[in-house]
Amino acid sequence: MRKAVISILVGNSAGVLSRVAGLFSRRGYNIDSLTVGETLNPEISRMTIVATGDDDVLEQIEKQLTKIVDVKKITVLPLDDSVCRELVLIKVLVSPEKRQEIATIADIYRANIVDVSKESVIVSLTGSQSKINAFIELLDGFTIVEIARTGITGLERGPKGL
Known part of the structure; x- marks a missing residue:
C-alpha cells in the first residue's frame, strides 16, 4: 500500500x-x-x-x-519533486500563566497564535503532515479542544503548469 x-x-x-x-x-x-x-x-x-x-x-x-x-x-505528484503542504488550526485550553509555553512551542515550529481568549488560544500552522503531527505531539501536556486540518494541497516543482 x-x-x-x-x-x-x-x-x-x-x-x-x-x-x-x-x-x-x-x-x-x-x-x-x-x-x-x-x-x-x-x-x-x-x-x-x-x-x-x-x-x-x-x-x-x-x-x-x-x-x-x-x-x-x-x-x-512525485514525492521527491513536489511541494505539498497542509494547514491546521488547533484550539488549546491554556491559562494565562501557561500561554508563554504555547507561544514558545509555536515559535519553534513557525506557527502563529491567531486568537487568544481568557481560557484558550488558537494556533495556526502550515507545513508537511509530519511537521504538523510532531507539533501536535508536543502539545501533549495541554488540552486540545478542537483541531481543523485542511488536507494536503500541492504543486509539482518546475515551470510546468496549466
Whole structure:
C-alpha cells in the first residue's frame, strides 16, 4: 500500500466535486484528504486528492478520473519533486500563566497564535503532515479542544503548469 497525491485540474462547474467523489465511493476507494480551490483562471479549479492503495488501485483511480468530462488534466505528484503542504488550526485550553509555553512551542515550529481568549488560544500552522503531527505531539501536556486540518494541497516543482 502506498499513498498518492493526485492533482486534478477540472472545469469549475456545479456537480464536478460530486462526480469525482462519486467515482471513489462507487468503487469503494477511500479519499484520505481532498482540497479544492480556483486556479488563476476562474473557470478551472484544482482538486488535490490523497488516496492510499496498491499500484493497481491507484492506476485504476487515475484511469477512471480521465473518463470524467470535467477533468482537464491529472498529475500524480512525485514525492521527491513536489511541494505539498497542509494547514491546521488547533484550539488549546491554556491559562494565562501557561500561554508563554504555547507561544514558545509555536515559535519553534513557525506557527502563529491567531486568537487568544481568557481560557484558550488558537494556533495556526502550515507545513508537511509530519511537521504538523510532531507539533501536535508536543502539545501533549495541554488540552486540545478542537483541531481543523485542511488536507494536503500541492504543486509539482518546475515551470510546468496549466
